[in-house]
Amino acid sequence: MPLSVEIRRVTKRFSDVAAVNEVSLDIRRGELFALLGPSGCGKTTLLRMVGGLETPSAGTIHIEGIDVTEVPPHLRPAHMVFQQYALFPHLTVADNVAFGLRYKNGGRAGWSTKVKEALDLVRLAGMEKRLPHQLSGGQRQRVALARALVLEPKVLLLDEPLAALDPQLREEVQVELKHLQRTLGISFLFVTHDREEALGMSDRVAVMRHGRVEQVGTPAEIFERPATRFTAEFLGATSFFTAEVASLVDGVATLRLPAGLDLQVPRPDASLRPGDRIDFVVRPEKLRVRVERPAEAEMAVVPVTVEESIYQGMGTTWIVRGPAGERFVAWEQNAASVLDEPSALRPGGAAFLCWHPRHTVVLGGGGDA
Amino acid sequence: MRRRGTWLLLLPTWLVLGMFFLVPLVLTLVLSLRQRGVYGGVAPIPDLGAYVTSGSFLGNYARSFAGIYAGIGWRSLWMAVLTTALTLAIGYPVAYALALRAPRRWKDLLLGLVVVPFWTSFLIRTYAWMFLLRTEGLVNRLLLGTGAVDRPLEILYTELAVMIGLVYGELPFMILPLYASLEKLDRTLLEAAADLGAGRVSSFWRVTVPLTAPGIAAGIVLVFIPSLGQFVVSDLLGGARSMLLGNLIQNQFAVARNQPFGAALAFELMAAVLLLLLAYAFYMKRKGEEVLL
Ligand SMILES: Nc1ncnc2c1ncn2[C@@H]1O[C@H](COP(=O)(O)OP(=O)(O)OP(=O)(O)O)[C@@H](O)[C@H]1O
Ligand SMILES: [Mg+2]
Numbered sequence: 001m002p003l004s005v006e007i008r009r010v011t012k013r014f015s016d017v018a019a020v021n022e023v024s025l026d027i028r029r030g031e032l033f034a035l036l037g038p039s040g041c042g043k044t045t046l047l048r049m050v051g052g053l054e055t056p057s058a059g060t061i062h063i064e065g066i067d068v069t070e071v072p073p074h075l076r077p078a079h080m081v082f083q084q085y086a087l088f089p090h091l092t093v094a095d096n097v098a099f100g101l102r103y104k105n106g107g108r109a110g111w112s113t114k115v116k117e118a119l120d121l122v123r124l125a126g127m128e129k130r131l132p133h134q135l136s137g138g139q140r141q142r143v144a145l146a147r148a149l150v151l152e153p154k155v156l157l158l159d160e161p162l163a164a165l166d167p168q169l170r171e172e173v174q175v176e177l178k179h180l181q182r183t184l185g186i187s188f189l190f191v192t193h194d195r196e197e198a199l200g201m202s203d204r205v206a207v208m209r210h211g212r213v214e215q216v217g218t219p220a221e222i223f224e225r226p227a228t229r230f231t232a233e234f235l236g237a238t239s240f241f242t243a244e245v246a247s248l249v250d251g252v253a254t255l256r257l258p259a260g261l262d263l264q265v266p267r268p269d270a271s272l273r274p275g276d277r278i279d280f281v282v283r284p285e286k287l288r289v290r291v292e293r294p295a296e297a298e299m300a301v302v303p304v305t306v307e308e309s310i311y312q313g314m315g316t317t318w319i320v321r322g323p324a325g326e327r328f329v330a331w332e333q334n335a336a337s338v339l340d341e342p343s344a345l346r347p348g349g350a351a352f353l354c355w356h357p358r359h360t361v362v363l364g365g366g367g368d369a
Numbered sequence: 370m371r372r373r374g375t376w377l378l379l380l381p382t383w384l385v386l387g388m389f390f391l392v393p394l395v396l397t398l399v400l401s402l403r404q405r406g407v408y409g410g411v412a413p414i415p416d417l418g419a420y421v422t423s424g425s426f427l428g429n430y431a432r433s434f435a436g437i438y439a440g441i442g443w444r445s446l447w448m449a450v451l452t453t454a455l456t457l458a459i460g461y462p463v464a465y466a467l468a469l470r471a472p473r474r475w476k477d478l479l480l481g482l483v484v485v486p487f488w489t490s491f492l493i494r495t496y497a498w499m500f501l502l503r504t505e506g507l508v509n510r511l512l513l514g515t516g517a518v519d520r521p522l523e524i525l526y527t528e529l530a531v532m533i534g535l536v537y538g539e540l541p542f543m544i545l546p547l548y549a550s551l552e553k554l555d556r557t558l559l560e561a562a563a564d565l566g567a568g569r570v571s572s573f574w575r576v577t578v579p580l581t582a583p584g585i586a587a588g589i590v591l592v593f594i595p596s597l598g599q600f601v602v603s604d605l606l607g608g609a610r611s612m613l614l615g616n617l618i619q620n621q622f623a624v625a626r627n628q629p630f631g632a633a634l635a636f637e638l639m640a641a642v643l644l645l646l647l648a649y650a651f652y653m654k655r656k657g658e659e660v661l662l
Contacts, residue, residue, distance in 0.1 A: 051564060052564075053560055053563070053564065072563075073563050073564045074563065074564065074565065074566035074567070079564055079565070080560075080561070080564045082557050082560070082561055084557065086555070086557040086558050086560070086561035087561075088558060088561075088562075088576060088580075089580070090579045090580060099562070099565050099567075099575075100565030100566045100567075102566075103565070103566025103567065103571075104566065147565065148564075148565075151565065151566070
């Protein structure tokens with residue numbers, strides 16, 4: 001598949017700190033790509049380098065096969081939707097959208113048609129004469145979209161596109177942005193620190209940490225198979241286990257937990273060797289807390305003590321302690337009403353933490369603290 | 370009940386306004402409608418009815434539009450316009466550099482330097498300019514020393530000297546409001562402009578200038594009004610031909626002893642200033658901006 005953006009070993013240093021550190025990423029044509037990570041991990045800086053608002057300290061950036069590393073922002077086929085939208089407050093909606101047209105080839109003649117088309121696209125027809133302060137947050141964002149899209153970019157860059165919106169509006173705009181991206185068929189590269197947003201919107205996600213890319217994959221891949229503890233934690237997994245590789249037979253690894261429990265795990269990492277000490281994670285919704293030891297022989301089971309249960313309506317979160325005092329968190333959907341079927345588990349009581357072995361995710365050596 | 374309370378609370382304000390503003394204003398107005406007495410002071414009005422119906426009460430105003438005085442008026446206006454234009458042309462780049470280019474840790478110091486002249490009396494600073502500008506002054510010695518000129522330039526006691534003094538004196542009043550509005554300018558707007566294709570010049574005229582228009586307007590008002598009425602600079606640095614409206618008014622009170630005429634001139638000046646302020650307030654209201662003055 002042809003590439004829309006190629007980022008090759010890009011580094012950006014501000015005085016001494018590397019805000020972005022040796023990042024390489026490929027964004028395919030027509031892809032909705034998310035940069036996900038905690039505050040200060042360099043997402044915005046990376047986005048701004050693609051847009052040309054910052055120059056990399058090292059590395060190259062290609063857009064549509066052309067090296068744009070040294071090309072000024074407006075000569076790149078990439079335009080930006082700023083986090084607070086950065087609409088010109090003294091210009092009407094129509095003038096905001098038309099702002100960049102005069103720097104494009106082609107006469108004034110086509111302007112009004114183009115502006116109209118762009119405003120229709122974002123469903124803002126009839127708002128031409130308004131000033132930005134007369135618009136709602138969602139409308140402002142659509143003006144910012146129209147202002148960038150009217151220039152027909154190959155890549156649209158969005159910095160936290162939903163952050164400034166009311167929570168109720170977010171879901172709606174999320175769907176709208178996806179829809180818009182499909183209609184236009186161009187690549188969207190967007191930044192977010194919200195995992196739901198990244199999972200729900202994007203085709204692929206790059207998880208960033210301290211200026212580096214930790215993992216790239218589809219939402220399901222990074223969610224279900226986090227490669228590192230950081231990614232797992234960032235996506236909400238909190239139950240980590242250490243184990244020793246006891247044996248490897250026919251693609252099935254036997255992991256031995258400190259408590260002396262054995263666990264058969266399919267698809268282990270190819271680099272595993274018997275005797276290795278490894279970390280693995282199980283997502284909270286894959287874990288079950290039972291009073292009775294489960295009957296199924298293949299289930300992985302760890303004896304625990306219940307510490308806390310948190311009723312959350314849709315589900316209940318169980319916080320339990322392992323044999324060595326490790327803290328594990330399980331989340332169980334309240335498929336039946338707890339009023340009809342109250343749980344037999346009590347804080348302080350003994351229980352069994354169990355999961356299906358295929359939900360065991362062995363974490364890579366990416367434990368670079 | 371509540372009404373009366375409000376009035377009582379406002380009483381001090383009314384007293385101050387009345388004593389220091391309204392009463393002198395009315396006195397000046399009345400004075401401007403009378404005629405000069407033979408030995409200075411004001412002439413008695415024998416028949417008030419006839420004085421009014423004959424139109425004599427407007428005599429001072431009519432006289433102020435006559436040839437020589439109108440000339441002084443125009444020149445004052447022109448000097449004030451030029452001063453405003455020059456301070457804007459010099460002040461904008463300075464304020465821009467201060468607000469958007471200067472490193473953070475230098476900002477306060479540089480801004481302080483703009484304000485430092487206020488620590489000395491304006492009169493003394495104007496005297497200093499006399500020493501700088503006279504034929505054997507520092508400026509001329511520098512020019513001679515570098516061989517830029519072979520005879521000292523006659524700067525002092527010309528309109529050029531007045532202009533220099535005015536621009537010098539008013540510059541901080543232009544820089545400060547400009548700085549305030551440039552400092553408020555959202556820099557991501559400039560980035561957005563660059564992203565959309567605007568070069569530096571284009572983004573300056575299409576984004577920076579319109580968004581700092583309130584600061585420009587405030588600077589213009591702050592500089593134009595005192596320049597129009599000033600008399601110290603033209604008195605000290607200007608020659609006999611550089612008499613401005615301010616000097617004329619001062620003259621009428623201090624030298625010519627024609628207080629009614631001086632009062633009329635002062636009133637006209639005040640009317641001009643008031644018109645400008647009204648225009649400014651109207652402009653700011655329409656932009657939905659706070660009126661700074
Ligand atoms: N212009 C700059 N000068 C100095 N340091 C900067 C500059 N811009 C960013 N940084 C630093 O680089 C790092 C990454 O910043 P960046 O804005 O890319 O983070 P981010 O991932 O977008 O965070 P957030 O989610 O808070 O927006 C931060 O530590 C920040 O302090
Ligand atoms: Mg950011």
